[in-house]
Amino acid sequence: MEQHWDCGLCRVENKAEAPRCRTCRGRLRGRDRLLREIADGAGARRRAALLSAFLPGLGQWYRRRPLTGALLAALPLLVLALAAVVATPLGHGHVFAVAAVLFVAALAALDAFRGPTEPVAPCRAACPAGVDVPDYLELAREGEDEQGYALIQTRIPLVGVIGRICHQPCEERCLRGIDGQPISINGCKRFLADGQRGPPLDSHGGRGGRGGAGPSVGIVGSGPAGLSCAYYLSVLGASVTVYEADERPGGRLAWSIPEYRLPGRVLEGELEALRARGIDIRTGCRIGPGGRGIGELLEEHRALFLAVGAQRSVGLQIPGAEAALDFQDVLRGAKGGSPLPLGERVAVVGGGDAAVDVCRTALRTGAGEVHLIYRRTREEMPARADEVAEAAREGVRFHFQAAPDRYLPTAGGGGELLLRRTRPGPRSGSRHAPPVLVEGEEGWTLGVDALVAALGQRVGGDLFDDPALQGLRRLPDGRVWAEARTQRTTLERVYAGGDAVLGAATAVEAMFQGRRAALALYAACAPEELPAERLADRRLRRPFPGHRETAAARVREEMPRLPVDVRRGGFGEVEEGYGEPAARREAGRCLQCHREL
Numbered sequence: 001m002e003q004h005w006d007c008g009l010c011r012v013e014n015k016a017e018a019p020r021c022r023t024c025r026g027r028l029r030g031r032d033r034l035l036r037e038i039a040d041g042a043g044a045r046r047r048a049a050l051l052s053a054f055l056p057g058l059g060q061w062y063r064r065r066p067l068t069g070a071l072l073a074a075l076p077l078l079v080l081a082l083a084a085v086v087a088t089p090l091g092h093g094h095v096f097a098v099a100a101v102l103f104v105a106a107l108a109a110l111d112a113f114r115g116p117t118e119p120v121a122p123c124r125a126a127c128p129a130g131v132d133v134p135d136y137l138e139l140a141r142e143g144e145d146e147q148g149y150a151l152i153q154t155r156i157p158l159v160g161v162i163g164r165i166c167h168q169p170c171e172e173r174c175l176r177g178i179d180g181q182p183i184s185i186n187g188c189k190r191f192l193a194d195g196q197r198g199p200p201l202d203s204h205g206g207r208g209g210r211g212g213a214g215p216s217v218g219i220v221g222s223g224p225a226g227l228s229c230a231y232y233l234s235v236l237g238a239s240v241t242v243y244e245a246d247e248r249p250g251g252r253l254a255w256s257i258p259e260y261r262l263p264g265r266v267l268e269g270e271l272e273a274l275r276a277r278g279i280d281i282r283t284g285c286r287i288g289p290g291g292r293g294i295g296e297l298l299e300e301h302r303a304l305f306l307a308v309g310a311q312r313s314v315g316l317q318i319p320g321a322e323a324a325l326d327f328q329d330v331l332r333g334a335k336g337g338s339p340l341p342l343g344e345r346v347a348v349v350g351g352g353d354a355a356v357d358v359c360r361t362a363l364r365t366g367a368g369e370v371h372l373i374y375r376r377t378r379e380e381m382p383a384r385a386d387e388v389a390e391a392a393r394e395g396v397r398f399h400f401q402a403a404p405d406r407y408l409p410t411a412g413g414g415g416e417l418l419l420r421r422t423r424p425g426p427r428s429g430s431r432h433a434p435p436v437l438v439e440g441e442e443g444w445t446l447g448v449d450a451l452v453a454a455l456g457q458r459v460g461g462d463l464f465d466d467p468a469l470q471g472l473r474r475l476p477d478g479r480v481w482a483e484a485r486t487q488r489t490t491l492e493r494v495y496a497g498g499d500a501v502l503g504a505a506t507a508v509e510a511m512f513q514g515r516r517a518a519l520a521l522y523a524a525c526a527p528e529e530l531p532a533e534r535l536a537d538r539r540l541r542r543p544f545p546g547h548r549e550t551a552a553a554r555v556r557e558e559m560p561r562l563p564v565d566v567r568r569g570g571f572g573e574v575e576e577g578y579g580e581p582a583a584r585r586e587a588g589r590c591l592q593c594h595r596e597l
Contacts, residue, residue: 002030002235004150009135011542023064024538031235032531033154038523039530049113056105059112064536072108076101119594123170123185129155129512133170133185134594140188140587149192156511157231158224158270161253163190164262164575167353167384167506175593180554183589184578187559191583214238215525218301220287220463223251224507225498226307227274228514229521234277236522236529241280241301243292249281251309253507255332258357259571260364260562264335288463294494295468302525303493305517306480307510310457310499316349320407323415324349327358327454334571339365343449347371347417349404350454351381352504356388358454359396363568370396371446375403375422375435390574393564403435405443407451414449457504469494479503486520487513495521544592557586 006026007015016027028036044063052059057073060066079100123133131152139148152159166186174182214237219226222244230240248254250267275281285292297304313326325340331354333340339361346362348355351374359370372391374381378400381388392398402419409415420443425436459478463469473481473490480496482489487497497513499505523530547553560576567574578586 002150004147004154005029006539008144008147009138009541010539012540020538023535025535026537026539028535031237034232034236034519034522035529035531036535038519039532041519043530044534045113045115049109052108052112053105056101056108059108062534063112063115064534065116068111072104072111075104079104121592121594122173122175124594126169126173127155128169128506128509129515131155131170134590134592136192137183137185137188137587137590138592140192141584141590143584145192145195149196152189152192155515156508157228157274157515158253158267158511159189159196160193160266160270161224161262162508162511163187163193164266165253165257166508175591176554176556176589181556184556184559184586187557187575187578188583188587190575191578191580194577214529215302215522216241216300217303217305217521217525218243218297219305219307220297221251221307221309221498221500222246222249222281222283223307223309223498224253224510225309225500225514225517226251226305227270228511229305229307229497229518230279230281230514231274231277232515232518233522234274234279236518236526238522238525240278241282243285243287243297244281244283245286245291247284249283251307255335256328256354256357258331258334258361258364260360260567260574261357263573288461288466290462293468294463294466298468298493303495303521305487305514305521306463306489306494306496306500307498307514308459308461308463308500310459310504312458312460313453314455314458316404316407316453316455318404318406320409320415321453323407323409324451324453327354327452328457330358330452331361334361334365342367342452343414345369345371345414345448346450346452347373347446347448348452348454349373350456351376351383352454352456353383353387354456355454356383356391356396358452360391360394362452363394363396364571371399371448372396373399373402373404373417373419375401376424376432377401380432390561394567401435403437405437414447415451417446417448417451419443419446457499459500459503477503485516487517488520493524541595544595547591553589556589557582 005016005028010026012018012021021027025036048059048063051062052072056076057069060069060072079097121134124130127133136148136151139151149159156162163186168186170185171182174185176182216239217233219230219240219242222242226242230242233240249271253262253267271281287294287297294304313328315321316324330340342362342365344367346367348358348370355372359372362370378388378398399419401422403422405418405420407415407417421438421441422435423438424433427433459480464472469491471491475481480489480500482496482501487495489496495517497517498510501513502509557578559578562572562574562576
């Protein structure tokens with residue numbers, strides 16, 4: 001992210017050198033950008049709000065909005081002057097005047113705190129990490145690939161990973177989808193990431209990090225949240241050490257996402273870039289009972305970030321469930337090159353991305369027939385729609401509105417799975433009506449060689465038995481409680497994020513929490529580093545030239561994919577990625593719907 005600057009999309013010449021640029025945030029890069037974000041979020045907005053509550057308009061002057069400040073300062077004076085002229089003795093007019101002044105003060109304080117709002121594209125609003133999608137699409141369209149990649153990295157550190165596994169809520173909100181097909185936002189993101197080679201440039205044009213001269217921070221867990229926190233702390237200049245109990249860093253990115261979706265080389269490239277920044281990733285290092293204690297780490301580091309994930313699988317609650325396989329074991333074995341023997345016929349219970357991954361993995365490890373059992377309809381499946389469609393193309397058989405009733409293992413291996421039909425039950429305030437069994441139907445039997453439970457994960461583990469974590473507040477389902485704005489837990493100097501806080505969530509959500517924790521953590525450890533001077537966003541955006549709308553512009557570029565008859569022979573990556581011409585055309589379909597023409 002160090003080489004990205006907002007001046008690239010500004011029409012002011014010379015870039016970052018004109019007089020107005022000296023007080024514009026657009027010219028900031030890397031560490032200065034993050035420090036400014038911390039300062040604005042932590043202190044500047046609150047100070048401005050207090051100033052305007054004391055004297056309307058003063059906070060707007062503080063935040064370099066003199067015209068708005070002058071208007072808000074004039075309103076109370078005008079109200080008081082009118083009250084003095086109209087009503088000489090004390091009466092209802094004066095009460096109204098005082099109420100009007102207090103209302104203006106409250107309005108001025110709110111305006112000073114929130115500041116002027118800018119139009120936000122629906123895709124950016126839908127992104128959990130707040131990635132500026134239209135801007136990086138414009139940079140990709142113009143051939144500014146390094147700038148586009150760096151812009152994404154200001155919000156998401158592992159661009160190549162997210163470009164492959166993101167659940168794409170942005171594409172669901174893309175306005176192109178109203179009259180045509182939504183833009184392949186994730187495909188363009190992957191194109192920008194695949195074009196990068198080596199660690200990102202730093203603010204001086206070199207490669208690598210700042211060397212870790214700042215406060216020392218320990219991170220427990222190397223999953224998406226932990227790696228994100230480590231990256232942004234390294235940009236800020238902290239000395240970062242990541243502790244990972246497994247022999248491979250990456251958490252569920254390394255062992256639960258199949259090779260055909262996320263090749264190991266992609267993750268390894270991202271990890272090498274992090275190591276090049278000076279981040280110390282220690283594998284095979286157990287934290288908690290049987291390893292290093294949390295108290296010991298707190299003595300060594302200024303603060304800790306817990307990114308331990310949701311490690312425990314949710315089991316089936318039916319007779320015979322003890323004979324079912326854990327989906328995490330199935331995925332880990334296949335990813336590590338030692339797949340579990342599943343046999344010819346496999347049944348998978350679940351409806352999330354992990355369940356679909358298990359089905360497609362089973363086909364690639366020799367199963368001839370794979371059944372997925374889900375208790376709701378296809379439209380209600382939490383798995384990505386495109387992954388479900390690809391699984392169907394590969395031969396996975398779906399049983400919707402069906403639930404397992406019992407599993408009867410046989411002596412020679414495998415067993416019989418009794419299924420019952422379900423229907424939507426009465427709504428109880430949740431998004432979907434809970435399914436209930438259809439009364440009067442006996443169900444049917446499915447003979448299988450292996451049954452895999454893929455019902456999700458929950459937070460747990462021996463780590464929470466550490467004496468230093470006894471005061472840690474946890475929710476009834478095991479998740480760690482953390483402040484929404486800072487990711488701070490109930491323990492001093494201990495922060496948490498990712499699946500440990502969210503439950504089994506998406507990688508992009510976990511990365512965003514890691515970023516938020518990094519900024520809050522650094523602000524607490526090094527408040528003297530935060531800038532005191534105030535800069536405004538004074539960019540003059542280049543006018544968007546608009547589109548010549550054609551029928552072709554409504555159709556997204558076809559993503560090249562591995563042929564179906566080839567996929568089941570191995571774990572080759574299914575989506576092959578856009579070439580340069582296709583990526584440029586796809587990025588050029590963006591309507592830039594938040595900008596003036």
